[in-house]
Amino acid sequence: MNQDARPLIRVVAGVVLNHDGDYLLSSRPEGKPYAGYWEFAGGKVEPLENEMDALKREFAEELGITIHRAVPWLTKIHAYEHAHVHLRFFRVAADDWSGRLQAKEGQQWSWQRAGDFTVSPMLPANDALLKALAVPTELFGRLNTGLRGENRMGEYRVVPFAQAEPHHENVWIDENELARRGKLPEAKSVWAVIDEAAQWPRVQDADVVLWRVADNTAAEAVCALLTEGVSLPLAVYADAALMRRFAERWRAAGVHALVLNDETAPV
Template structure:
Protein backbone atom coordinates (compact mmCIF):
# COMPACT_ATOMS: atom_id res chain seq x y z
CA UNK A 1 0.00 0.00 0.00
CA UNK A 2 1.35 3.39 -0.95
CA UNK A 3 2.22 5.59 2.04
CA UNK A 4 1.17 9.22 2.02
CA UNK A 5 3.96 11.69 1.44
CA UNK A 6 4.89 13.98 4.32
CA UNK A 7 3.93 17.64 4.10
CA UNK A 8 7.03 19.79 3.60
CA UNK A 9 6.87 23.34 4.98
CA UNK A 10 8.11 25.91 2.48
CA UNK A 11 8.18 29.71 2.56
CA UNK A 12 8.29 32.08 -0.40
CA UNK A 13 8.59 35.84 -0.57
CA UNK A 14 6.61 38.26 -2.70
CA UNK A 15 9.19 41.07 -2.76
CA UNK A 16 7.96 44.40 -4.14
CA UNK A 17 9.80 47.50 -5.33
CA UNK A 18 8.73 51.14 -5.14
CA UNK A 19 6.99 50.89 -8.53
CA UNK A 20 4.74 48.13 -7.22
CA UNK A 21 6.50 45.43 -9.22
CA UNK A 22 7.21 42.01 -7.72
CA UNK A 23 10.35 39.90 -7.99
CA UNK A 24 10.45 36.53 -9.73
CA UNK A 25 13.46 34.28 -10.15
CA UNK A 26 14.10 31.10 -12.14
CA UNK A 27 14.85 27.77 -10.50
CA UNK A 28 18.52 26.85 -10.95
CA UNK A 29 19.85 23.75 -12.70
CA UNK A 30 19.85 20.63 -10.58
CA UNK A 31 16.54 21.38 -8.85
CA UNK A 32 13.08 20.03 -9.80
CA UNK A 33 11.41 22.28 -12.38
CA UNK A 34 14.75 23.83 -13.32
CA UNK A 35 14.22 26.96 -15.43
CA UNK A 36 10.67 27.56 -14.19
CA UNK A 37 9.90 30.97 -12.70
CA UNK A 38 8.79 31.32 -9.10
CA UNK A 39 8.77 33.47 -6.00
CA UNK A 40 12.07 32.85 -4.27
CA UNK A 41 12.14 30.90 -1.02
CA UNK A 42 12.72 27.41 0.27
CA UNK A 43 12.25 24.76 2.91
CA UNK A 44 11.81 25.61 6.58
CA UNK A 45 14.48 23.75 8.54
CA UNK A 46 13.84 21.96 11.84
CA UNK A 47 13.63 24.41 14.72
CA UNK A 48 13.44 27.40 12.37
CA UNK A 49 10.60 29.92 12.24
CA UNK A 50 9.02 30.71 8.90
CA UNK A 51 10.30 34.28 8.97
CA UNK A 52 13.82 33.11 9.81
CA UNK A 53 13.66 30.67 6.90
CA UNK A 54 12.50 33.46 4.59
CA UNK A 55 15.42 35.69 5.59
CA UNK A 56 17.95 32.87 5.22
CA UNK A 57 16.69 31.79 1.80
CA UNK A 58 16.82 35.31 0.36
CA UNK A 59 20.32 35.85 1.69
CA UNK A 60 21.47 32.54 0.20
CA UNK A 61 19.68 32.81 -3.16
CA UNK A 62 19.59 36.50 -4.01
CA UNK A 63 21.88 38.26 -1.53
CA UNK A 64 19.22 40.61 -0.14
CA UNK A 65 18.25 41.14 3.47
CA UNK A 66 14.60 40.81 4.51
CA UNK A 67 13.92 43.22 7.35
CA UNK A 68 10.13 43.08 7.67
CA UNK A 69 7.45 40.89 6.08
CA UNK A 70 3.93 39.74 6.81
CA UNK A 71 2.21 36.43 6.00
CA UNK A 72 -0.12 36.48 3.04
CA UNK A 73 -1.51 33.36 1.34
CA UNK A 74 -1.06 29.68 2.16
CA UNK A 75 -1.25 26.91 -0.42
CA UNK A 76 -0.94 23.14 -0.27
CA UNK A 77 0.34 21.80 -3.57
CA UNK A 78 1.13 18.30 -4.80
CA UNK A 79 4.19 18.17 -7.04
CA UNK A 80 5.54 15.02 -8.63
CA UNK A 81 8.45 15.08 -6.19
CA UNK A 82 6.78 16.34 -3.00
CA UNK A 83 3.67 17.62 -1.23
CA UNK A 84 4.36 21.10 0.06
CA UNK A 85 2.73 23.57 2.44
CA UNK A 86 3.58 26.93 0.89
CA UNK A 87 3.36 30.06 3.00
CA UNK A 88 3.78 33.24 0.97
CA UNK A 89 5.02 36.37 2.72
CA UNK A 90 4.64 39.93 1.41
CA UNK A 91 7.79 42.03 1.59
CA UNK A 92 6.99 45.65 0.83
CA UNK A 93 9.47 48.02 -0.85
CA UNK A 94 10.72 49.32 2.48
CA UNK A 95 11.05 45.85 4.00
CA UNK A 96 14.23 44.70 2.29
CA UNK A 97 17.68 46.04 1.48
CA UNK A 98 20.76 45.14 -0.59
CA UNK A 99 21.59 44.54 -4.24
CA UNK A 100 20.08 41.51 -5.95
CA UNK A 101 22.65 38.87 -6.87
CA UNK A 102 22.09 35.60 -8.76
CA UNK A 103 23.99 33.51 -6.22
CA UNK A 104 22.75 30.18 -7.62
CA UNK A 105 23.12 31.09 -11.29
CA UNK A 106 19.42 31.80 -11.66
CA UNK A 107 17.73 34.58 -13.60
CA UNK A 108 15.57 37.22 -11.93
CA UNK A 109 13.05 39.77 -13.18
CA UNK A 110 10.71 42.49 -11.90
CA UNK A 111 7.12 41.95 -13.10
CA UNK A 112 3.84 43.86 -12.97
CA UNK A 113 0.64 42.37 -11.56
CA UNK A 114 -1.56 41.11 -14.37
CA UNK A 115 1.18 41.44 -17.00
CA UNK A 116 3.98 38.95 -16.34
CA UNK A 117 6.32 38.41 -19.27
CA UNK A 118 8.42 35.40 -18.20
CA UNK A 119 7.74 31.70 -18.68
CA UNK A 120 7.35 28.88 -17.91
CA UNK A 121 5.75 29.61 -14.54
CA UNK A 122 5.84 27.18 -11.62
CA UNK A 123 2.39 25.48 -11.50
CA UNK A 124 1.60 26.51 -7.92
CA UNK A 125 1.89 30.22 -8.73
CA UNK A 126 -1.04 30.75 -11.10
CA UNK A 127 -3.50 31.84 -8.42
CA UNK A 128 -0.82 33.94 -6.73
CA UNK A 129 -0.26 36.00 -9.85
CA UNK A 130 -3.98 36.74 -10.10
CA UNK A 131 -4.17 37.62 -6.40
CA UNK A 132 -1.33 40.10 -6.79
CA UNK A 133 -3.56 42.18 -9.07
CA UNK A 134 -5.90 42.87 -6.13
CA UNK A 135 -4.93 46.22 -4.55
CA UNK A 136 -4.01 46.25 -0.86
CA UNK A 137 -5.45 49.76 -0.50
CA UNK A 138 -9.18 49.79 -1.22
CA UNK A 139 -12.11 52.12 -0.63
CA UNK A 140 -15.82 52.05 -1.38
CA UNK A 141 -19.02 50.39 -0.20
CA UNK A 142 -20.78 47.08 -0.67
CA UNK A 143 -23.71 48.79 -2.41
CA UNK A 144 -21.57 50.53 -5.05
CA UNK A 145 -18.38 48.47 -5.15
CA UNK A 146 -14.73 48.95 -4.25
CA UNK A 147 -11.86 50.61 -6.06
CA UNK A 148 -8.10 50.98 -5.82
CA UNK A 149 -4.93 50.82 -7.91
CA UNK A 150 -2.40 48.14 -8.76
CA UNK A 151 0.77 48.18 -10.85
CA UNK A 152 -1.29 48.31 -14.04
CA UNK A 153 -3.50 51.24 -12.99
CA UNK A 154 -7.05 51.57 -11.70
CA UNK A 155 -8.92 48.54 -10.36
CA UNK A 156 -12.64 48.28 -9.63
CA UNK A 157 -15.02 45.58 -8.41
CA UNK A 158 -18.77 46.17 -8.78
CA UNK A 159 -21.83 44.46 -7.25
CA UNK A 160 -23.04 41.60 -9.42
CA UNK A 161 -26.49 43.17 -9.74
CA UNK A 162 -24.93 46.31 -11.25
CA UNK A 163 -22.28 44.61 -13.38
CA UNK A 164 -22.14 45.22 -17.12
CA UNK A 165 -20.13 43.26 -19.72
CA UNK A 166 -17.11 45.53 -19.38
CA UNK A 167 -16.79 44.86 -15.64
CA UNK A 168 -14.17 42.18 -15.07
CA UNK A 169 -14.50 41.94 -11.27
CA UNK A 170 -17.83 41.36 -9.52
CA UNK A 171 -19.02 41.28 -5.90
CA UNK A 172 -21.71 38.88 -4.68
CA UNK A 173 -23.06 37.81 -1.28
CA UNK A 174 -22.65 34.18 -0.22
CA UNK A 175 -26.45 33.61 0.14
CA UNK A 176 -27.05 34.91 -3.39
CA UNK A 177 -24.18 32.79 -4.73
CA UNK A 178 -25.61 29.71 -3.01
CA UNK A 179 -29.02 30.41 -4.54
CA UNK A 180 -27.49 30.74 -8.02
CA UNK A 181 -25.62 27.47 -7.65
CA UNK A 182 -22.64 28.64 -9.70
CA UNK A 183 -20.09 31.42 -9.89
CA UNK A 184 -20.87 34.45 -12.08
CA UNK A 185 -18.95 34.65 -15.34
CA UNK A 186 -16.25 37.20 -14.53
CA UNK A 187 -12.49 37.54 -14.44
CA UNK A 188 -12.62 37.53 -10.63
CA UNK A 189 -15.47 36.94 -8.21
CA UNK A 190 -15.47 38.53 -4.76
CA UNK A 191 -17.78 36.77 -2.30
CA UNK A 192 -19.11 38.56 0.80
CA UNK A 193 -19.62 36.75 4.11
CA UNK A 194 -20.33 37.85 7.68
CA UNK A 195 -20.24 34.54 9.58
CA UNK A 196 -17.43 32.05 10.24
CA UNK A 197 -19.56 29.12 9.04
CA UNK A 198 -19.69 30.70 5.57
CA UNK A 199 -15.91 30.68 5.19
CA UNK A 200 -15.55 27.01 4.09
CA UNK A 201 -18.30 27.53 1.50
CA UNK A 202 -16.47 30.17 -0.56
CA UNK A 203 -13.06 28.63 -1.18
CA UNK A 204 -13.67 28.70 -4.94
CA UNK A 205 -13.93 32.50 -4.86
CA UNK A 206 -11.10 34.70 -6.11
CA UNK A 207 -11.38 37.12 -3.18
CA UNK A 208 -13.28 36.93 0.12
CA UNK A 209 -14.82 39.99 1.74
CA UNK A 210 -15.62 39.40 5.42
CA UNK A 211 -17.98 41.99 6.82
CA UNK A 212 -17.48 42.16 10.59
CA UNK A 213 -20.65 43.03 12.52
CA UNK A 214 -19.36 42.39 16.07
CA UNK A 215 -16.38 41.39 18.23
CA UNK A 216 -17.16 37.69 17.89
CA UNK A 217 -16.79 37.97 14.11
CA UNK A 218 -13.61 40.02 14.53
CA UNK A 219 -12.07 37.22 16.57
CA UNK A 220 -13.26 34.63 14.05
CA UNK A 221 -11.35 36.50 11.33
CA UNK A 222 -8.23 36.31 13.50
CA UNK A 223 -8.68 32.55 13.96
CA UNK A 224 -9.09 31.92 10.22
CA UNK A 225 -6.04 34.02 9.39
CA UNK A 226 -4.00 32.20 12.04
CA UNK A 227 -4.60 28.92 10.18
CA UNK A 228 -3.63 30.47 6.84
CA UNK A 229 -5.89 31.53 3.96
CA UNK A 230 -5.60 30.41 0.36
CA UNK A 231 -7.33 33.42 -1.20
CA UNK A 232 -7.05 37.16 -0.52
CA UNK A 233 -9.16 38.11 2.49
CA UNK A 234 -10.49 41.67 2.61
CA UNK A 235 -11.98 42.69 5.96
CA UNK A 236 -14.78 45.25 6.12
CA UNK A 237 -15.53 46.79 9.52
CA UNK A 238 -16.64 49.99 11.24
CA UNK A 239 -14.05 52.49 12.42
CA UNK A 240 -14.06 51.45 16.08
CA UNK A 241 -13.54 47.78 15.21
CA UNK A 242 -10.79 48.72 12.76
CA UNK A 243 -9.04 50.70 15.47
CA UNK A 244 -9.00 47.61 17.68
CA UNK A 245 -8.23 44.93 15.07
CA UNK A 246 -6.62 46.44 11.96
CA UNK A 247 -3.04 45.73 13.01
CA UNK A 248 -3.80 42.17 14.16
CA UNK A 249 -5.62 41.32 10.95
CA UNK A 250 -2.85 42.65 8.73
CA UNK A 251 -0.09 41.00 10.77
CA UNK A 252 -1.88 37.65 10.50
CA UNK A 253 -2.33 37.86 6.73
CA UNK A 254 -5.37 39.93 5.76
CA UNK A 255 -4.95 41.26 2.24
CA UNK A 256 -6.66 44.60 2.97
CA UNK A 257 -9.02 46.27 5.42
CA UNK A 258 -11.79 48.70 4.50
CA UNK A 259 -13.76 51.10 6.69
CA UNK A 260 -17.46 50.28 6.52
CA UNK A 261 -19.61 53.40 6.77
CA UNK A 262 -22.93 51.62 6.14
CA UNK A 263 -24.95 51.59 9.31
CA UNK A 264 -26.88 48.33 8.90
CA UNK A 265 -25.48 44.84 8.44
CA UNK A 266 -27.26 42.40 6.21
Protein backbone atom coordinates in the same frame (compact mmCIF):
# COMPACT_ATOMS: atom_id res chain seq x y z
CA MET B 1 1.65 4.51 0.30
CA ASN B 2 -1.00 5.55 2.80
CA GLN B 3 -1.59 9.28 2.48
CA ASP B 4 -1.21 9.85 6.23
CA ALA B 5 2.25 8.27 6.13
CA ARG B 6 3.63 10.70 3.57
CA PRO B 7 6.02 13.26 5.03
CA LEU B 8 4.94 16.88 5.39
CA ILE B 9 7.50 19.13 3.73
CA ARG B 10 7.35 22.74 4.86
CA VAL B 11 8.29 25.33 2.24
CA VAL B 12 8.39 29.13 2.42
CA ALA B 13 8.32 31.69 -0.37
CA GLY B 14 8.54 35.48 -0.35
CA VAL B 15 6.57 38.08 -2.28
CA VAL B 16 9.11 40.91 -2.18
CA LEU B 17 8.05 44.44 -3.19
CA ASN B 18 10.05 47.46 -4.28
CA HIS B 19 9.12 51.10 -3.76
CA ASP B 20 7.25 51.17 -7.07
CA GLY B 21 4.92 48.43 -5.85
CA ASP B 22 6.42 45.81 -8.18
CA TYR B 23 6.96 42.16 -7.17
CA LEU B 24 10.14 40.14 -7.47
CA LEU B 25 10.15 36.92 -9.45
CA SER B 26 13.12 34.65 -10.14
CA SER B 27 13.74 31.72 -12.46
CA ARG B 28 14.49 28.23 -11.20
CA PRO B 29 18.19 27.38 -11.69
CA GLU B 30 19.55 24.53 -13.76
CA GLY B 31 19.52 21.18 -12.04
CA LYS B 32 16.17 21.70 -10.29
CA PRO B 33 12.75 20.48 -11.47
CA TYR B 34 11.11 23.02 -13.80
CA ALA B 35 14.47 24.69 -14.47
CA GLY B 36 13.97 28.05 -16.17
CA TYR B 37 10.39 28.47 -14.93
CA TRP B 38 9.59 31.64 -13.00
CA GLU B 39 8.44 31.66 -9.38
CA PHE B 40 8.59 33.47 -6.04
CA ALA B 41 11.92 32.72 -4.40
CA GLY B 42 12.06 30.47 -1.35
CA GLY B 43 12.73 26.90 -0.30
CA LYS B 44 12.40 24.15 2.28
CA VAL B 45 12.28 24.81 6.01
CA GLU B 46 15.08 22.89 7.67
CA PRO B 47 14.55 20.75 10.80
CA LEU B 48 14.37 22.88 13.98
CA GLU B 49 14.11 26.03 11.80
CA ASN B 50 11.09 28.36 11.97
CA GLU B 51 9.48 29.74 8.84
CA MET B 52 10.82 33.26 9.19
CA ASP B 53 14.40 32.05 9.66
CA ALA B 54 14.00 29.82 6.62
CA LEU B 55 12.75 32.75 4.54
CA LYS B 56 15.74 34.88 5.57
CA ARG B 57 18.21 32.08 4.84
CA GLU B 58 16.75 31.22 1.44
CA PHE B 59 16.81 34.83 0.21
CA ALA B 60 20.36 35.32 1.44
CA GLU B 61 21.48 32.10 -0.27
CA GLU B 62 19.60 32.59 -3.54
CA LEU B 63 19.48 36.35 -4.12
CA GLY B 64 21.92 37.87 -1.64
CA ILE B 65 19.43 40.15 0.13
CA THR B 66 18.51 40.45 3.80
CA ILE B 67 14.88 40.07 4.88
CA HIS B 68 14.22 42.13 8.03
CA ARG B 69 10.46 41.67 8.42
CA ALA B 70 7.66 39.83 6.65
CA VAL B 71 3.95 39.22 7.19
CA PRO B 72 2.11 36.00 6.32
CA TRP B 73 0.01 35.97 3.18
CA LEU B 74 -1.34 32.71 1.74
CA THR B 75 -0.93 29.08 2.77
CA LYS B 76 -1.16 26.36 0.15
CA ILE B 77 -1.08 22.60 0.71
CA HIS B 78 -0.26 20.32 -2.22
CA ALA B 79 -0.55 16.54 -2.11
CA TYR B 80 2.04 14.77 -4.20
CA GLU B 81 2.64 11.04 -4.56
CA HIS B 82 5.76 11.19 -2.39
CA ALA B 83 4.89 13.94 0.09
CA HIS B 84 2.56 16.66 1.29
CA VAL B 85 3.93 20.17 0.75
CA HIS B 86 2.86 22.92 3.14
CA LEU B 87 3.74 26.17 1.34
CA ARG B 88 3.60 29.42 3.25
CA PHE B 89 3.88 32.70 1.36
CA PHE B 90 5.06 35.89 3.07
CA ARG B 91 4.79 39.48 1.87
CA VAL B 92 7.91 41.61 2.27
CA ALA B 93 7.41 45.38 2.00
CA ALA B 94 9.93 47.61 0.23
CA ASP B 95 11.35 48.91 3.53
CA ASP B 96 11.56 45.43 5.05
CA TRP B 97 14.51 44.13 3.05
CA SER B 98 17.95 45.45 2.11
CA GLY B 99 20.94 44.60 -0.04
CA ARG B 100 21.80 44.29 -3.72
CA LEU B 101 20.11 41.56 -5.70
CA GLN B 102 22.49 38.89 -6.94
CA ALA B 103 21.85 35.77 -9.04
CA LYS B 104 23.81 33.53 -6.67
CA GLU B 105 22.52 30.29 -8.22
CA GLY B 106 22.80 31.37 -11.85
CA GLN B 107 19.11 32.21 -12.07
CA GLN B 108 17.42 35.29 -13.53
CA TRP B 109 15.31 37.77 -11.58
CA SER B 110 12.83 40.45 -12.63
CA TRP B 111 10.54 43.08 -11.11
CA GLN B 112 7.00 42.71 -12.42
CA ARG B 113 3.86 44.84 -12.20
CA ALA B 114 0.86 43.29 -10.49
CA GLY B 115 -1.66 42.31 -13.14
CA ASP B 116 0.84 42.62 -15.99
CA PHE B 117 3.43 39.87 -15.66
CA THR B 118 5.67 39.52 -18.70
CA VAL B 119 8.14 36.74 -17.88
CA SER B 120 7.61 33.13 -18.95
CA PRO B 121 7.29 30.26 -18.61
CA MET B 122 5.56 30.58 -15.24
CA LEU B 123 5.07 27.72 -12.81
CA PRO B 124 1.44 26.63 -13.32
CA ALA B 125 0.71 26.75 -9.59
CA ASN B 126 1.48 30.49 -9.59
CA ASP B 127 -1.44 31.54 -11.80
CA ALA B 128 -3.81 32.14 -8.88
CA LEU B 129 -1.09 33.93 -6.90
CA LEU B 130 -0.31 36.34 -9.71
CA LYS B 131 -4.00 37.09 -10.12
CA ALA B 132 -4.31 37.74 -6.39
CA LEU B 133 -1.47 40.26 -6.47
CA ALA B 134 -3.53 42.48 -8.77
CA VAL B 135 -6.01 43.03 -5.92
CA PRO B 136 -5.23 46.34 -4.14
CA THR B 137 -4.46 46.20 -0.42
CA GLU B 138 -6.75 49.17 0.31
CA LEU B 139 -10.19 49.90 -1.10
CA PHE B 140 -13.21 51.97 -0.10
CA GLY B 141 -16.84 52.38 -0.99
CA ARG B 142 -20.19 50.68 -0.43
CA LEU B 143 -21.08 47.13 -1.30
CA ASN B 144 -24.43 48.06 -2.81
CA THR B 145 -22.87 50.44 -5.34
CA GLY B 146 -19.25 49.36 -5.69
CA LEU B 147 -15.75 49.38 -4.23
CA ARG B 148 -12.70 51.21 -5.54
CA GLY B 149 -8.96 50.95 -5.16
CA GLU B 150 -5.77 51.22 -7.23
CA ASN B 151 -3.01 48.87 -8.27
CA ARG B 152 0.00 49.42 -10.53
CA MET B 153 -2.26 49.12 -13.59
CA GLY B 154 -4.59 51.90 -12.42
CA GLU B 155 -8.11 51.89 -11.02
CA TYR B 156 -9.52 48.64 -9.66
CA ARG B 157 -13.27 48.41 -9.11
CA VAL B 158 -15.54 45.69 -7.71
CA VAL B 159 -19.25 45.93 -8.50
CA PRO B 160 -22.26 43.90 -7.33
CA PHE B 161 -22.85 40.93 -9.63
CA ALA B 162 -26.52 41.93 -9.99
CA GLN B 163 -25.45 45.29 -11.44
CA ALA B 164 -22.48 44.09 -13.49
CA GLU B 165 -22.18 44.96 -17.18
CA PRO B 166 -19.92 43.22 -19.71
CA HIS B 167 -17.06 45.71 -19.19
CA HIS B 168 -16.93 45.06 -15.42
CA GLU B 169 -14.06 42.66 -14.73
CA ASN B 170 -14.44 42.27 -10.95
CA VAL B 171 -17.72 41.41 -9.26
CA TRP B 172 -18.87 40.46 -5.78
CA ILE B 173 -21.60 38.01 -4.83
CA ASP B 174 -23.02 37.10 -1.43
CA GLU B 175 -22.24 33.54 -0.29
CA ASN B 176 -25.94 32.79 0.16
CA GLU B 177 -26.67 33.85 -3.41
CA LEU B 178 -23.67 31.86 -4.60
CA ALA B 179 -25.07 28.75 -2.89
CA ARG B 180 -28.41 29.25 -4.67
CA ARG B 181 -26.70 29.65 -8.04
CA GLY B 182 -24.46 26.64 -7.53
CA LYS B 183 -21.58 28.14 -9.51
CA LEU B 184 -19.48 31.27 -9.74
CA PRO B 185 -20.62 34.05 -12.07
CA GLU B 186 -18.58 34.79 -15.18
CA ALA B 187 -15.99 37.48 -14.45
CA LYS B 188 -12.25 38.02 -14.45
CA SER B 189 -12.29 38.06 -10.65
CA VAL B 190 -15.12 36.97 -8.35
CA TRP B 191 -15.30 38.17 -4.74
CA ALA B 192 -17.45 36.05 -2.41
CA VAL B 193 -18.89 38.00 0.54
CA ILE B 194 -19.28 36.26 3.92
CA ASP B 195 -20.38 37.32 7.40
CA GLU B 196 -19.06 34.46 9.55
CA ALA B 197 -16.34 31.84 9.71
CA ALA B 198 -18.78 29.01 9.01
CA GLN B 199 -19.12 30.29 5.44
CA TRP B 200 -15.38 30.20 4.73
CA PRO B 201 -15.19 26.54 3.57
CA ARG B 202 -18.01 27.15 1.09
CA VAL B 203 -16.23 29.91 -0.90
CA GLN B 204 -12.92 28.29 -1.73
CA ASP B 205 -13.55 28.53 -5.47
CA ALA B 206 -13.73 32.34 -5.34
CA ASP B 207 -10.79 34.56 -6.28
CA VAL B 208 -11.14 36.76 -3.19
CA VAL B 209 -13.19 36.42 -0.01
CA LEU B 210 -14.59 39.63 1.49
CA TRP B 211 -15.59 39.31 5.16
CA ARG B 212 -18.27 41.82 6.12
CA VAL B 213 -17.32 42.66 9.72
CA ALA B 214 -20.01 44.32 11.82
CA ASP B 215 -18.77 43.98 15.40
CA ASN B 216 -15.87 43.02 17.69
CA THR B 217 -16.84 39.35 17.70
CA ALA B 218 -16.55 39.10 13.93
CA ALA B 219 -13.33 41.13 14.02
CA GLU B 220 -11.76 38.65 16.43
CA ALA B 221 -12.96 35.75 14.27
CA VAL B 222 -11.07 37.26 11.34
CA CYS B 223 -7.89 37.29 13.42
CA ALA B 224 -8.40 33.64 14.38
CA LEU B 225 -8.88 32.53 10.78
CA LEU B 226 -5.84 34.44 9.55
CA THR B 227 -3.71 32.89 12.30
CA GLU B 228 -4.69 29.43 11.05
CA GLY B 229 -3.62 30.40 7.53
CA VAL B 230 -5.80 31.17 4.51
CA SER B 231 -5.49 29.68 1.06
CA LEU B 232 -6.88 32.62 -0.91
CA PRO B 233 -6.86 36.39 -0.43
CA LEU B 234 -9.01 37.55 2.47
CA ALA B 235 -10.26 41.14 2.50
CA VAL B 236 -12.09 42.78 5.39
CA TYR B 237 -15.00 45.20 4.90
CA ALA B 238 -15.59 47.32 8.01
CA ASP B 239 -16.45 50.83 9.14
CA ALA B 240 -13.92 53.39 10.32
CA ALA B 241 -14.33 52.60 14.03
CA LEU B 242 -13.56 48.91 13.59
CA MET B 243 -10.70 49.75 11.25
CA ARG B 244 -9.11 51.93 13.93
CA ARG B 245 -9.32 49.13 16.50
CA PHE B 246 -8.33 46.14 14.37
CA ALA B 247 -6.51 47.21 11.20
CA GLU B 248 -3.00 46.69 12.53
CA ARG B 249 -3.86 43.28 13.98
CA TRP B 250 -5.44 42.20 10.71
CA ARG B 251 -2.43 43.36 8.72
CA ALA B 252 0.05 41.61 11.03
CA ALA B 253 -1.96 38.38 10.79
CA GLY B 254 -1.90 38.44 6.99
CA VAL B 255 -5.09 40.09 5.69
CA HIS B 256 -4.77 40.87 2.00
CA ALA B 257 -6.91 44.01 1.84
CA LEU B 258 -8.73 46.45 4.09
CA VAL B 259 -11.97 47.77 2.57
CA LEU B 260 -13.40 50.85 4.24
CA ASN B 261 -17.16 50.95 4.42
CA ASP B 262 -17.39 54.64 3.76
CA GLU B 263 -20.97 55.81 3.39
CA THR B 264 -19.75 59.18 2.19
CA ALA B 265 -17.28 57.84 -0.40
CA PRO B 266 -17.88 58.87 -4.00
CA VAL B 267 -18.77 55.92 -6.26
